[in-house]
Amino acid sequence: MSTFIAITVSALALGAVYFLVASGLSLIYGLMDVLNFAHGVFLTLGAYAGWAVASRLVAPANPVMAFALSACAAVGCGAAMAAVTELLLIRPLYGRPVSQMLVTIGLDLAMVGLLFGIFGSNSRSIPVPPWLTSVTRIGPERIPNGDFLALGSGAVVLAALAWFLRSTRYGIIIRAGAENRQMVSALGINVGSAFTVVFTIGGAAAGLAGLLNSVVFNGALIDPSQGDQLLIFAFIVVVIGGLGSLAGSAIAAVLVALVQVYVSFYAGSGAGLAQLGNGSVVLFLAVVLLLRPRGLLGRTA
């Protein structure tokens, strides 16, 4: 029983990381019809930015503060990369969603190649505060503190995004643009700047997700292809949740993580099939699509 609660918390934490990646993908697709393959690069660059900051601060006086700084660097780096991508590569191709997607595929190929050139295929290790690597006892349970960090970050970002979309001017433009882009432009509103905002927000969340993913789930190690591995699960989450739906992404992120973790813990490790959990996620996707081709909360065409 106690392992059940521990792995459930761990699954929810994984779901929180999936949500951080999928929310940006889903918002970008909802507003612009662009499937952003470069999201994997935003993830990886965020993790490397966090590593660069954390490893420069040798023996910091306040390790928690140092980690907060590296998280800020990850968010900033992801956001900056996303904004530059939107302005330089996506903007010249407005109205051509397939070309936009192809450009992000090329960017992903080039950037992962460049990162392999710079860092090689050896993993880098991010220095983390000691609190993160220990566990908290709640009654008989031993929960890794990293899980709480991921869960907390996911919840904060979900709340912040919901508030942003509901209550700010840009949020309203983004929601209206996802409904009917031509109408929003016809009302004299600059949808182009909303595109940049959506990309920047998605990149910021992805940068944070990249850092959290390596700190919480990969033993604080990063390598250049890590973002692309996470991206595939984020794609599955976005399709199951329904393209363009933030709430759908949140629900699907949790469901996918639960399926993945439960199957790999209860069925996979017994049968010696380490990847069974990953495979079951694909099966879950196929079932959802057969029952609801537009995903859980997807728009109807």
Added chain:
Amino acid sequence: MTRVARQPQPASAEPRATARLTDRLAAAITRPRPPGAPVPRNRTRWTLPALALVIAVVLPLASLQIPWILPGPVDVLNSAGTLTVLGLCFVFAGLALGFDLLFGFTGLLSLGQVLYFATGVYVLDIALADWHWALLPAVGFTIAVGFILAVVLGAVSLKARGIAFAMVTLAFAQAGYYLIEDNPHSLTGGDTGLVMSTSRLPALLAGVVSTRNLYWLALAFLVAAYALVWLATESATGHVWLAIRESERRTEVLGITPFGFKLASFVISSLIAVAGGMVYLLLIGTAAPGSVASTTVTISVLVMVVLGGVGTRWGAVAGALIYVYLQQYLLKVAAEPSFGGLPGFLRVPLSQPNFLLGAIFVLLVLFAPGGIAGLASRVRLRRAAD
């Protein structure tokens, strides 16, 4: 309230780039021909490919030394290394053709074509190395497995449309990759891969001169794939595919159910990939998940097709030949000792073929959306208009 369907448009169907070209074409057609001038005949349409094919067929017999140009470890034209690289070019050219049938001619962007390539490689490998079957039954079994897989997974994936279809196919391919990595019953060799067994192969494909024969086999695969794609796209079915690409809804209104046609395109494309996988295994002799089953392979094939020009048969072939050749050649250049003397900011990016290919791809999508075929037709139209 009706909503505009969010269907992806193939890159070639984008009107902006072609608007000026149609003006030029109209000018070229309407210009009166001087009296007595011979009617121009499009003879180059057949002579150039035929010439290329003849050169490709006799190439293994020519022992020429061409320094610098060839990517193999030895600069001799018919050395085993060079022939293997060229055979690899042909295999990927066939794959690119199959991918273009689906993406360029039917408008379906599948990101899971590597699954069928990996099926060809791994099922044949397992039948030969694990079960010690003879070549012919192993090939037949591989094709049967690939066919059933393509029909079942194609029917499920085609429930989704547009971008969702791309992601579902991507997910299925990823599941195949996990299965291979997991090494069930020690069949696939997991991460380390599975070396092919040559014990039951005919001497023609396993002997000392086998590289030359395997080169011809790869060439034959490419020619067969080209003929199949050519026949299929020029047939009545091919016209329905084009109609589906342009507007699926309009095709439905005309009384045609797109599902069966889309599935047919999917299955043909997948079977070409299965055949390509089998040729790959015979040529390279080993199956490793990273190089035959990972999504990187699908992405490279997509890059090849866009590089050559979406929806053009020869463009896909040209794109694949250039891509594979460049990749091998850049690796060779990066291994040169003189290359190590370059400053870091030049050496690091230039030593990564994927960086250069990705950068070239981005520039092509931004500035030459029609790929090589688009550039060629632009030049041809300009010449016709002058």
